[in-house]
Amino acid sequence: MSDNSFTGRSEATKADVSAIQVDDPILEMRDASVTFDMDRGESRVLDQVNLDVQRNEILGVVGESGSGKSMFASALLDAVVDPGTLSGDITYHPDPDRSVDVLDLSPEQLRELRWEEISMVFQGAQSSFNPTTTIRDHFEETIEAHNYDMAQGMAHARELLEDLYLEPDRVLDAYPHELSGGMQQRALIALSLVLEPNVLVMDEPTAALDLLMQRSILSLLNDLQEKYDLTVVFITHDLPLVAGLADRLAVMYAFEFAEVGPADEIIRNPTHPYTRSLLKAVPNLDTPLQEMQPIEGMAPDPVDVPEGCSYHPRCPLADDVCRASNPAYHAVDDSDDHVAACFHWEQASDVLSLTTDGETEHAEIVGKQSADPVVSLTDVDVHFEQEADGGLLSIFDDPDLVHAVDDVSLDVYENDVVALVGESGCGKTTLGKTSIAAQRPTGGSVTYREQDVWDAKDGVGDVETPFEAIRRSLQMVHQDPGGSLNPNRKVQASLEAPLKHWNTGMDAEDRKERVFSMLEYVGMSPPEDYAGRYPHQLSGGEQQRVALIRALLMNPDLILADEAVSALDVSLRVEVMDLMLELQDVFDTSYLFISHNLSNARYFAGNAGGRIGVMYLGEIVEIGPAEEIIANPKHPYTKVLKWSTADLEVDQDVEEPPISSIDIPDPVDPPSGCRFHTRCPEAREACARQQPSLDEHASDDEHRVACFREYDQSHEYWESEPIDDGESTDLFADGSDAAEIESDD
Ligand code: SF4
Ligand code: SF4
Numbered sequence: 009m010s011d012n013s014f015t016g017r018s019e020a021t022k023a024d025v026s027a028i029q030v031d032d033p034i035l036e037m038r039d040a041s042v043t044f045d046m047d048r049g050e051s052r053v054l055d056q057v058n059l060d061v062q063r064n065e066i067l068g069v070v071g072e073s074g075s076g077k078s079m080f081a082s083a084l085l086d087a088v089v090d091p092g093t094l095s096g097d098i099t100y101h102p103d104p105d106r107s108v109d110v111l112d113l114s115p116e117q118l119r120e121l122r123w124e125e126i127s128m129v130f131q132g133a134q135s136s137f138n139p140t141t142t143i144r145d146h147f148e149e150t151i152e153a154h155n156y157d158m159a160q161g162m163a164h165a166r167e168l169l170e171d172l173y174l175e176p177d178r179v180l181d182a183y184p185h186e187l188s189g190g191m192q193q194r195a196l197i198a199l200s201l202v203l204e205p206n207v208l209v210m211d212e213p214t215a216a217l218d219l220l221m222q223r224s225i226l227s228l229l230n231d232l233q234e235k236y237d238l239t240v241v242f243i244t245h246d247l248p249l250v251a252g253l254a255d256r257l258a259v260m261y262a263f264e265f266a267e268v269g270p271a272d273e274i275i276r277n278p279t280h281p282y283t284r285s286l287l288k289a290v291p292n293l294d295t296p297l298q299e300m301q302p303i304e305g306m307a308p309d310p311v312d313v314p315e316g317c318s319y320h321p322r323c324p325l326a327d328d329v330c331r332a333s334n335p336a337y338h339a340v341d342d343s344d345d346h347v348a349a350c351f352h353w354e355q356a357s358d359v360l361s362l363t364t365d366g367e368t369e370h371a372e373i374v375g376k377q378s379a380d381p382v383v384s385l386t387d388v389d390v391h392f393e394q395e396a397d398g399g400l401l402s403i404f405d406d407p408d409l410v411h412a413v414d415d416v417s418l419d420v421y422e423n424d425v426v427a428l429v430g431e432s433g434c435g436k437t438t439l440g441k442t443s444i445a446a447q448r449p450t451g452g453s454v455t456y457r458e459q460d461v462w463d464a465k466d467g468v469g470d471v472e473t474p475f476e477a478i479r480r481s482l483q484m485v486h487q488d489p490g491g492s493l494n495p496n497r498k499v500q501a502s503l504e505a506p507l508k509h510w511n512t513g514m515d516a517e518d519r520k521e522r523v524f525s526m527l528e529y530v531g532m533s534p535p536e537d538y539a540g541r542y543p544h545q546l547s548g549g550e551q552q553r554v555a556l557i558r559a560l561l562m563n564p565d566l567i568l569a570d571e572a573v574s575a576l577d578v579s580l581r582v583e584v585m586d587l588m589l590e591l592q593d594v595f596d597t598s599y600l601f602i603s604h605n606l607s608n609a610r611y612f613a614g615n616a617g618g619r620i621g622v623m624y625l626g627e628i629v630e631i632g633p634a635e636e637i638i639a640n641p642k643h644p645y646t647k648v649l650k651w652s653t654a655d656l657e658v659d660q661d662v663e664e665p666p667i668s669s670i671d672i673p674d675p676v677d678p679p680s681g682c683r684f685h686t687r688c689p690e691a692r693e694a695c696a697r698q699q700p701s702l703d704e705h706a707s708d709d710e711h712r713v714a715c716f717r718e719y720d721q722s723h724e725y726w727e728s729e730p731i732d733d734g735e736s737t738d739l740f741a742d743g744s745d746a747a748e749i750e751s752d753d
Contacts, residue, residue, distance in 0.1 A: 035061040040096030055263040068254030076263035127205040131212040137184035144180040168198035190221035220652035248654040262318035269346030279348040291607040302583035375617025377424035389451030408676040412438040414626040425618030427609035435626040444482035483559035487571035489551035493543040500539035632711030694728040
């Protein structure tokens, strides 16, 4: 059992386990702690946790990165990696009358438990599969290793693959890399269920996927849970994603659960101050922009968790009692299934209101963009030759041409924000790179303040603005700031390098002063401290701030922010986007903001009075003011993106995506006519023959849509027959057209 003396924290920590007990637990965790001995001291990454998992429920475990969610999952299976030490009690009840003490099992018994009774699925199927063996080999090895009947096991494997809308023959014979990310993740779920476990523990299982695929897999998970009587523990940092799926939610903060209860109670009547702040901090499509606010402060270091209530340094209700003692669970409104670990839960709803008084709701935000374009793209094409797949005979094949961007025109003005959204492989990153002169188009033109960018590069005609100056004015912030910062360079050296290159007149003292003032400006204070750190000594949010400073030190006219907040925790995204917008005001810059997430695009572009452009297979299919696109999407594909963006709603419909196939067609051979016609529920025969235009028939200059449904009744679309391919129920029709340009978008 754990030792409570390590931080002087209260012995009474969450002692009243009756508060979290359920009628028929399949798993019981009591007083579970995980510690690591580190040079800096003892790191307690799970802290005396008590929780029951009810048989046949879907339990959502949510919280920020580093809050202990994954450690909770590892502890459930006694799978904490060395040199971590797990203490406490974990009991598994295969049925209501039997108990298994998980921490008492032998290594062989544990191996059986982990596949046959409680199975686990992690994020990123790619790393879970052996790339050198087929999916069939993975199933057969698993069945054989557990001495299951091979014929029965493989029959079950095929059934599971079909349940997950995969073609068994094609998938079983494929190597992992031959499947798209969504197909791999579904195959991994099937593999985890092949030995018919009772419990499925999923740790961020869809985090690497597009929202549409995430949402679709969640609806399949719902079906699987019912069909196979599964208990599911779904761990995620993405509260909206699990809100509509889970029966109960458990909110984790600082390595313990802050609030546990039925999902609808937690979403509609959150009681712990942290849960309330988390709900306000999550970008979503419904909440008025003004009401979304970041959570102040930082989550604690596991070596140095504050005494008393661990949330007190960030909590507006904190008082001396909170600072002195760790609160036990309180039953919310005398409920027997909703508990919050907070002394002042009754005041939380008054102090931390989730809504404003209504007067500021959906107030219009007017952008500051000028009428002068900084960058103009006219009829731009970017076509790539796809690399051969490496097969011996492939060297004799003609390379395939990928239509990454096709015939796109776009102006980005001074002080503008344009958010480009779409699925992986839609061409948004390629279009972004083309806009900042980092990618040469294969057709059309790109101008920077009326200077043709590639003429400047090639020295064609009268070059008014040299290419070097153009590149300097067009900067980029990547998704993975850690990857874009030199790991061997301290922050100061990383930030001074571009100044040395571009501002040769600046002396060392001026450079240092400039860098320090920028660090201070973005909240990295004291700057001397941060300037001396290496990238790995910074949090994800801090790394992204450094990347942003590096771009801004060039005084750019336009910054391409490519999924710049996607890798950040949900609760940090609003904070970083706010900072980017504040810096826009100071530096008079524009942003081209690339995101696969419509909520982030809405928050960023909406708060700047900017636009959202929706891309599909290399084309912009809808563009307009951000809030107008969200409130009144017109293109059927934009409606799909909106559907796939989970709301903070418990009764959201996860059943019927408004699309006839989930997987994106191959950009090597895009569909004829309207490229969306193979997936569009509104498609008619005219759509397969003709291509709708973004500019023709636009009733509104600002909000433009490339769909025949916006054309007047004289267009032949209205008279033509609906497309019926006979496969309309096959949402996950994969086939060979599931290609994704993963490296590009
Ligand atoms: S009110 Fe006190 S006990 Fe409750 S969350 Fe805030 S600091 Fe913790
Ligand atoms: S043009 Fe036709 S296929 Fe394309 S989005 Fe409109 S209705 Fe759908």
